[in-house]
Amino acid sequence: MRTIKIQRGLALGMLALVHSLAAGGIARGQEFTVPRYEVFEVALTSSKDYANPFLGVTVTGTFTSPTGRKLVAYGFYDGNKTWRIRLAPDGIGVWSYVTQSSDPENEGLRSREGTFRCLPASNRGFIRPSPIRPYVLSYDDSTPFFALGDTCPVTSKGLSDANRKAYLDARAGKPFNFVRTFASLTFNAWTGKPWSERISKDPDGFPWGGTPEAPDYDRLNPAYFQRYEKILGELKERGVHAEIVVYNLYEIPFKIPADWTRAREELWGRYVVSRLSADPTVLMWTVAQEFERYPDGQYRHAPTDDDWVRRMAKLIREADPHRHPVTVHPWGRTPGAKGEDDVEGGRIGARFGPGRELDVLCHQHNSYGTAIWVPDPAPGYWDGSGAGVEKAIWADRKFGKPVLNTEYGYGWSKDYPTHINNQAHGTDKCRRAAWRIFTAGGAGLAAGFIGTFMGHDHADVYFADKKESAPFVLEEMGHAKELSYLHDFVTKRIRFVEMNPAQELVNAPNLCLANPGQEYVVYAPAGGEVTLDLSHARGDFAVAWMNPRTGVFQAAGSVAGAARRTWTAPDTNDWVLHLKQSTPTARHDWQERLERAARSPESWRARREEIRQKILVSAGLWPEFERPPLQPVIFHRLERDGYTVENVHFETWPGLHLSGNLYRPLGKTGPFPAVLFAQGHGVNGRFGGGPRSEIPVGAITLARMGFVVFCYDMAGYCDFKQLAHEFGEPRWDPSRFRFATEDKDALARPSADRLWGLNLLGLQLWNSLRVMDFLVALPDVDPRRIAATGASGGGSQTFLLAAVDERVACAAPVCMVAAEFQGGCLCENAPLLRIDLNNVEITACAAPRPLLLVSATGDWTQHNLRLEAPAIQGVYESLGAEDRFRCVQFDAPHNYNRDSRETVYAWFARWLQRAPAVDRISEPPFTVEAREDLTVFSPDHPRPELAVDATALAAVLKEKIRAQLKELWPTDVASLERFRKVMTPALRHLFAARWPEAGELEARPLDSGAGKPGFHRTGLVQQGLPGILKILETPVPAHSADARRATLAVVPVAADASSLAASLADAGELVFVLSLGTHEPERISTGTSEQKKMFPATYHRTALAWQVQDILTAVAYVTGRRDVSTMRVVGLGEAGIPALFALALAPADRRVLAILDLNGINDADESAWTGPRAQPMILRVGGLRTAAILAASRGGQWVLHNTQGRLDATVLRQAVRAAQRESTLTISEAAWDVDKIRQTLR
Secondary structure (H helix, E strand, C coil): CCCEEEEEEEECCHHHHHHHHCCCCCCCCCCEEEECEEEEEEEEEEECCCCCHHHHHHHHEEEEEECEEEEEEEECCCCCEEEEEEEECCCCCCEEEEEECCCCCCCCCCCEEEEEEEEECCCCEEECCCCCCCCCCCCCCCCEEEEEEEEEECCCCCCCCCHHHHHHHHCCCCCEEEEEEECCCCCCCCCCCCCHHHCCCCCCCEEEECCCCCEEEECCEEEEEEHHHHHHHHHHHCEEEEEEEEEECHHHHCCCCCCCCCHHHHHHHHHHHHHCCCCCEEEEEEECCCCCCCCCCCCCCCHHHHHHHHHHHHHHHHHHCCCEEEEEEECCCCCCCCHHHHHHHHHHHHHHHCCCCCEEEECCCCCCCCCCCEEEEEEEEEECCCCCHHHHHHHHHHHHCCEEEECCCCCCCCCCHHHHHHHCCCHHHHHHHHHHHHHHCEEEECEEEECCCCCCCCEEEEECCCEEEEEEECCCCHHHHHHHHHHCCCCCCCCCHHCECCCCHCCCCCCCEEEEEEEEEEEEECEEEEEEEEECCEEEEEEEEECCCCEEEEEEEEEECCCCCEECCCCCCCCCEEEECCCCCCCCHHHHHHHHHHHHHHHHHHHHHHHHHHHHCCCCCCCCCCCCCCCCCCEEEECCEEEEEEEEEEEEEEEEEEEEEEHHHHECCCEEEEEEEEECCCCCHHCCCCCHHHHHHHHHHHHHHEEEEEEECCCCCCCCCCCCCCCCCCCCCCCCCCCCEEEEEECCCCCCCHHHCCCCCHHHHHHHHHHHHHHHHHHCCCEEEEEEEEECHHHHHHHHHHHCCCCEEEEEEEEECCCCCCCHHHHHHCCCCCCCHHHHHHHHHHCCCCEEEEEEEECCCCCCCCCCCHHHHHHHHHCCCCCEEEEEEEEEECCCCCHHHHHHHHHHHHHHHCCCCCCCCCCCCCCCCCCHHHHHEEEEECCCCCCCCCHHHHHHHHHHHHHHHHHHCCHHHHHHHHHHHHHHHHHHHHHHCCCCCCEEEEEEEEECCCCCCEEEEEEEEEEECCCCEEEECCCCCCCCCCCEEEEEEEEECCCCHHHHHHHHHHCCCEEEEEECCCCCCCCCCCHHHEEEEEEEHHHHHCHHHHHHHHHHHHHHHHHCCCCCCEEEECCCCCHHHHHHHHHEEEEEEEEEEEEECCCCCCCCCCCHHHHHHHHCCCCCCCHHHHHHHHHHHHEEEEECCCCCCCEEEEEHHHHHHHCCCHHHHHECCCCCCCCHHEEEEE
């Protein structure tokens, strides 16, 4: 009886996933399917018995691809009269196959035919030398593969299942992507015991037939290989590939020529490759390990050795239809064919580079003859400095093949005895060798660790006749972690496939890998000076230092090409310098603003104060409030190892109780530096729990270091539940990342609270200011040494606080600062804040105080090193404080992870504890307190009875604002001066209004008239503002050289001022007419499109603000003309209100006669500020009365008409009286008509 089973989707080593025809799930009609690069298997049952099925018959399968390409796959015997043929199809479409047998009488094995369809899949295919860039490896889909491996015989029976899986989990997460292992390894070759005593006696533990005591090398053990496949499946689950050493020359059979005949050699190699080649886990075949020892155990280089490698490589190729790369693993230092002095001749490339036998050239150690084996301190000790690895790679790359160093050193273990550790290089030397390999152009490397490379749970190892214990340990992970930094740098930060060695560009002893003109990586093994020749490069390059010991990146500004450039490494350790050409994009307005501000210390101080005021105005905290008593309550003290933690609440406003935890050092003497730890949007906040425990963990570590730390809640989080995470704005729906009630006209219909300056950002900033008050008042805190930090939303709070409060001595915002993304929550988006301002500029306001910027490659801070950090660095350099700014970046998602925290610890220790400058301080083990112990309000300690809710708090704050304004209204000269000092910047930031400086305003003639006889149009272009402002003006008579009076008539949209304008023009005056609403919309580079849509008031000027700016621009134009002697401004209808605001912001020397229609507004009424007049913060700064006081008290003539008795003129008259200008102010309840206005002007 003949049977045939067709199996698809065979994940080798995961036998439970094998589907046969009988099991179902693979057929679609009569068609069998298999995803691309997955295993298709034909299982054949023999119709005959053979004395030795491994030698008695040869079975093959010929597969024809959809394009007609033919592939031949060898079958292998798997026991129970079953042969299997495997193929992983690489082409989409219908494949056919037919089986062949060397025994024509075996009907079960020959002439079996069939078809199957290969389906598209996301698999990347096999790994091979890149057909485009042969020096590197890549998947079939062209995805680059930088090989980072480890040496461990994971298939060894000496390694328990638990230890093997622990090893694979550890390596897969570090992130190794392949393991060097052996097709046969049944014992540990270093134990010195007889072979029969160290071989597994398990049925699946011996690769050959018979028993270890009576082996049969003419047969193989399918059970051994079935177990082997399961282990490959474990690798596949973890995304780890396998370099399989086919001939392990440390295995006894391979070392005894009498037992190991050529026929047995070929049987073994063909069987291993035929059975495993369809598995995409296979990275490459290594013919043999240290093949120069074969077959007599002596290291040497003889042509017979090389010929044997070529013969075995040919056999492997014939048995592998998938053409996995083939290589060989040499001894570390092999003499050439001419003897010990022929080092160059012994190099692996000199022997196999020109031929086709090997696809990849592998090195061991330095492979170039530099002394590795030295006599002291013990025989066989490796120098391991890494010197020489680069020379071998440079020499062998000329053959156009990937070059790997697959045994350059071993990390040591503290649990290992001296003699064994003497075989290891240690973390420092291994790291140096690894970076040399990479920057020399190596396509990959494989490390080793002394505690795992033997693949045994425990072994007795002999060195120099000394028996020592060698346990399996996973603790020697220092080098593994450093390798993860290298791997992330290579695969995530640079385009290594486009880079080649470029030693001619760099000074010795440094190594350079480059894509000239685009990107450069320099490894400086001893720090010091790095000189790089950029003479042929053009454009600007972002520069950063990477610490290969910590993975931390440090921005180093930018440089231009076309010259040789020199940098000095941060210290004398090894460092990596990275240059990448800046993306050629238009410069951002925020960059230009920062550069202008940083031209001198004086200009920066002025700009910083402007930004501070703008933040406070936007937050509703300007004019600044008096701060009521905090009345702190500190209770529930817990003593722990090196620190204490207490629960705290205090009143930031009367009845508003901010909650948090206070961590203090235990067993140390203060006063201590302190840290304000702001919460982001993590739901657990200061409670921690699960992977998001950065706040309590950071607080514990900092307290143990000698810091007092206060962690406090965001509104609506943890214990701070008096308010939801919203205040002064429409209700926020965080689950959908938008306003719960969308309002397309949000600018025109602001909430009443917004008019008073009440918003969530302002509330949280106020709470942070009060936290500073709390910390400063603690007796064990040094008020001169207080730092602030937080991640994400906590990062926003950090840089906002540092910008407005000089008491923040050091700051570290984490994963937040970016030029585009400005924060996605109400608590980060106050009205007006990001008009002509962004987070980079706000963050720079920390200068010259120490500032650490922590960023990640996996969030919106990914461009910090090349974009935001150089701009901030420029500010610090201008202040002579460049060492006080640092930007680091980690290859991680949005986080405040351990890498980030350890960097912050070091930064704070350096600047607040005078500790040495280091990249990071290790975080010791910790235990986060139970949530109930950190909870502030509970049944045992309830929130005070007089606590306010959002509505009550809003009422309290509005009353405080009214009282503050009442106290500010001027009554004498001193209070008038104070009012001007406070309210002028308030009004300027309220409207984001800018008076054009000299040279910033350009007038362009447009056309002649626009339908108005006697007028022509002029376009006004103000630097920094969008579009062209169009005004009408009368022409100056050609014969006139005298300066004359000029009148600017400001009219609402579509209003007609022709009668007034014509009559004034007839009298020989210059007349200008500005019709409001004709400006073009602004284009904003800050903020994402989604943010600008969600928070329009944060990014966009209101209609009223644009009117104010347009009038201010027009006034600047008219008063700046030489043919104008005096100026009058007429605001008709609704235009009188923005005209009054604009004139209040004009320079004091631009005195005018103004006749302004106030249109019956009651500026204290919330309903007056909706629609076209809607303006956030307008009531917070006193509305129209503030503008009238600022304008009328400085001189000129002022007529405010059509008040209809609704304007409270008491405070205005009081201010004018204080300025002794009562005669210059006329207030009329009635509206003035055109005739009266004309008469007054004449």
